[in-house]
Amino acid sequence: MADQRIDSVLARKLNAFIPLSPGELKHLAALQSNQLKVRRGGQLTREGQTGHKGFIVQSGWACSFKILPDGGRQIISFPIAGDCCGLRSVLLRTADHSFSVLTDAVVSAVEGPQLMKCITEAPRLGTALLWALSRDEAMIVEHLVSIGRGNALERTAHFFMELAERLSLIGMATETKFECPLSQFVLADALGLTAIHMNRTLRQLRERQLLTLRKKVVTIHDLDRLRKLAGFQGGYLNSRTETAQL
Amino acid sequence: MADQRIDSVLARKLNAFIPLSPGELKHLAALQSNQLKVRRGGQLTREGQTGHKGFIVQSGWACSFKILPDGGRQIISFPIAGDCCGLRSVLLRTADHSFSVLTDAVVSAVEGPQLMKCITEAPRLGTALLWALSRDEAMIVEHLVSIGRGNALERTAHFFMELAERLSLIGMATETKFECPLSQFVLADALGLTAIHMNRTLRQLRERQLLTLRKKVVTIHDLDRLRKLAGFQGGYLNSRTETAQL
DNA sequence: CGCTGGTTTGAAGGTCGTCAAGAAGGGTGG
C-alpha cells in the first residue's frame, strides 16, 4: 500500500526527469497523502478564493478554467493523472482560476506549508516539481498560440495531438486510440469555439479520414497528416530535453 | 553606481511583494550585473535553442513569441522594465519560445547556475522571484482567455487595460496616457488578428471615444467604459494579494 | 528626392457564431 503511494503517476513522471532517491520519493508520497475522491462535476477551487489548496490529480479528468462576466467559459487546461494544478498559486493566497473535475476523480490536496517543506528539505525534488510546472506553462503557451493563430480545424488537430502524447506518456493511449470523456461543449470551451462549430469541425476531421471521436473514444486514422495540419512539435511534453547541471 | 544597480526596477517590484534585506538586494543586483545593450530588432533567444540564457529587462520593450510553420507569428508577452523572460526555462536546456527586443533596450543576461545559487543562498528572494514568475503566468492565462473568448474590440481593450496597469506600476503611465512603441503589425500578432483588422479595431476605439493610439502614444478617454468592454479585473498584476506565511 | 516602414481605406469572400429544431443515446421510474 505504501509502495503504491510512492509509485504514483507523478512520481513516475518526475523520475523520468531526474532519478529520485528513496528519500525523495517518500517526500513526494507525503505530499500526495491527503487524497480525496471527487464526484464528476465537483468544483475544488473558485477563482478569487483565498486560502485555497493546490491539487495533484491521481485519476480521472479535471479542468482549470475562467468564467467571464458574460457567463462564457474559457478552459485553460485539462489536468490528468500525474498533473498538478494551482501548486504555484498556493504560495500566493489568491487562486487565479477555477478548478473542477469532469469525471469521477481522485486528487491529492496540497497545502502551502507542506509544499514549502518538501522543497526546502528535498531541493532536487523541488527542481523536479519546477520542471513539471514549467512543462505546464509550456502547454499553456502552446494553447495560446494554437488559439491565436489557427482555424478551428488546426486548433482541434493540435489539441488532440497534444492530448494523445500526454496520455501516451502515462500509458493511457496507444498510437491510434485513447479514451476521451470530453463533451463537445467542453472541447469548444477549451478551443475558443461554439459547441456547434466544434461539431462541424469534428465532422470534417472524420470526413477527411484524420480522426474520429465516437462514444468517448478517439481514433486517429492518419497521424502524419494530422500532425502536419496541427503544426505540432511535441518536444515540450517529454523529459528527454537535457537538463541543466543540478 | 552600485546603489543604482541595487535599486533596479525588478528590485522595486519584488520589494513591494516582500521587503528584501540589504543582503538579498545584493544577491538580486548580482543576478542582474551582466547587462547588455540591444538594438531595436535584436533577437536574444531562438526557439529550440539549447544552452541559452534567461533575461531581465532593464529598459526598453521586448517580446516573446513563437513562429509557426506557415510563417505566422504569435506574440506571447511584452516584457518591459523589471520583467523576466525565460528564467524558468533556463533550468531546462531548451528554450520554448523566442525572445527579441522591439526598441533599443538594456537587458541582463542570467545563467542557470547563477540563478540556482541565488535561490539557494537567498530563499526569500527565490520566493519573490517565484511570485514574479507566477504573475507572468497569470498574465499569459489572461491573454489566453482574452483571445479565446472575445472579439477584436474586447481583446484590444483588455490588452491596453493590462498594459496601462503594468506601466503605471513602474511609473511609466499616468491614469490616461502612456507611450507605446508597438506597431499595428506587432499588436495584431499579439492579439491573433491581421494588421488590417487591428487598424479597423483601433479606429473603432477612437470613434467610440474610448482610446486613441497616435504617434506611439496611447490616450485613454473613458476608463470605465473601456474596462467594462474588456471585462478587465486587474487583480493579478499587483502585489497586494496576501502572501502565504514565509 | 525616392525609399521604406507603417497606416489607412475599399471590396469580396470565408470562417465562425447565432438561431432554431430535430435525432440519438442513457438513465429513471412506472
Add this chain to the structure above:
DNA sequence: CCACCCTTCTTGACGACCTTCAAACCAGCG
C-alpha cells in the same frame, strides 16, 4: 419493458466578424 426524461449530438439557414487582396497615403530618413 416501455415511456419519459435529460443531456449530448447533429443539421440547416442566415448573418456578423474577420481575412484576403489591392492600392493609396503618410512620415521619416538616407
